[in-house]
Amino acid sequence: MRIIQSDCEVIYDGRGHTELARGIRLILIKDDGTVIIHRTTGVKPTNYMGSVVSFDEYDDGERHVILAKSKKEQLMIINYNMVVDVRMPKIPDDADFNNVGTERQQQEWLSRHFHEVFGESNVYIMREFQTGDGSCDLLGYDTVHKRAVLIEVKRKAVKKDVYQVLRYRDAVMKAAVERKHGILDQIPSGDYSLSMFDKPHLILAAESVSRGVENECEQHGVKFVCTGTEWRHDTVPNSVARKDVNKYATRTDANDLEPVSSSLFDDNE
Amino acid sequence: MRIIQSDCEVIYDGRGHTELARGIRLILIKDDGTVIIHRTTGVKPTNYMGSVVSFDEYDDGERHVILAKSKKEQLMIINYNMVVDVRMPKIPDDADFNNVGTERQQQEWLSRHFHEVFGESNVYIMREFQTGDGSCDLLGYDTVHKRAVLIEVKRKAVKKDVYQVLRYRDAVMKAAVERKHGILDQIPSGDYSLSMFDKPHLILAAESVSRGVENECEQHGVKFVCTGTEWRHDTVPNSVARKDVNKYATRTDANDLEPVSSSLFDDNE
DNA sequence: TCATCCATGTCGGAT
DNA sequence: ATCCGACGTGGATGA
Secondary structure: OEEEEEEEEEEEEOOOEEEEEEEEEEEEEOOOOOEEEEOOOOOOOOEEEOOOOEEEEEEEOOEEEEEEEOOOOEEEEEEEEEEEEEEOOOOOOOOEEEEEOOHHHHHHHHHHOHHHHHOOOEEEEEEEEEOOOOEEEEEEEEOOOOEEEEEEEEEEEOHHHHHHHHHHHHHHHHHHHOOOHHHHOOOOOOOOOHHHHOOOEEEEEEEEEOOOHHHHHHHOOOEEEEOOOHHHHOOOOOOEEOOOHHHOOOOOOHHHOOOHHHHOOOOOO | OEEEEEEEEEEEEOOOEEEEEEEEEEEEEOOOOOEEEEOOOOOOOOEEEOOOOEEEEEEEOOEEEEEEEOOOOEEEEEEEEEEEEEEOOOOOOOOEEEEEOOHHHHHHHHHHOHHHHHOOOEEEEEEEEEOOOOEEEEEEEEOOOOEEEEEEEEEEEOHHHHHHHHHHHHHHHHHHHOOOHHHHOOOOOOOOOHHHHOOOEEEEEEEEEOOOHHHHHHHOOOEEEEOOOHHHHOOOOOOEEOOOHHHOOOOOOHHHOOOHHHHOOOOOO
């Protein structure tokens, strides 16, 4: 990791084009080549670039230019005064990162508490049902009316989400009309018929809701169901460890790192 | 700006809950209180927090704990070994950030090249037309059929975007049915009647398009129009300067900053 | 590679 | 304060 504090201009060109006028910023260059440029306020960097393929660095009399290129983009940092330019040792970090409270977990919890939340007459079929135009979070079956139940899960539902369900409805109804039986193949025990998609029930299930969503639901024949917050306390683990870390560094213990006074000035790799 | 390299655990709790196991990370604490924690690879931080209200910091024999709180969230950083902990002077940065190639600029360009792109019979009325359920990028008028033209602009259109137009159509048709004349108030020279929204024309205008979008458009009576890339070279400026910067620092010139050897160890504010 | 969808999304603008 | 939509969205996942 290289850390630079510099009076600089930044020009990005690629998917878009940005120019950041001269000022003092903090620049990080990570071990994998990632470049991140931060101003003094705010969570998001003004500029950044991942998947860097090559670095060019040269002095121009007045300016020290750093040019990072990826496949289709480039980031030019024109430094007028690099106040700080230090490198820290490359350190691996394969620690677990556990994230609780994702929509995925909410979805999984609902699959396990299906009757309780959606009623006795509805049975759970599967998660991530491919409609032909995106995947619907939960697919159920209304045993009374013999219809599919399409359920979109959100933590906080907004009006736009109603249309996401309508999109899934259009897709499965299209499959039903066009007799595309392939859509049934993904259902585990396949004793269902295509006709269940003729007029599917639609549900938007969320923990909380923006104003006007219930109204929007009503107007479009979508049922709104509140999931509550119980799912947050009964989640499947979600740990993710980085696997690619040892590409960039060998194992190091923090105690082996140089103390501040010398490590910060190790300007060599 | 404070920069910490530390062997630490991180626990976030708020909208979600995350736990990052022990490892060596880089921690930034910006002048506005923003906290950002980066691992050795990747563009995005593992943890972050903006709008910080208070910091708590205490030693626990073994560990040095930093606790940042915002209104509804908190971020606990448990440090086992702070290898680096330096503060850089607070520096203002009110420089312009200019972003070229935004949808906003594409929208503005289309408003200036309306006939050329959408045809002679269509006239431009306004941008950001409030439909009652979200704002439609462009509102035009078909002088032949005497209908409103609702246009959604995208750089790259995907199938979901078709439904965004349908949503605006539903909203304005609802206004027409319910005789809500208020929707006309936002039109500059208001010699239009509510009936123009009875059966509006729908257009999705984009520079490029994902596979299947034209098909989706056809099925829902939406016309797809390709905008080309010309707009990228004829844009209105989009500069944004930070206004709140001087809250956090007074003006400083890079040349006034301490050279590396001393500034990094200025551990006082 | 492309398409889709989530995100502790963040951010800016408008109501 | 909330709602709304864009973003150089990034990142993961499945086809």
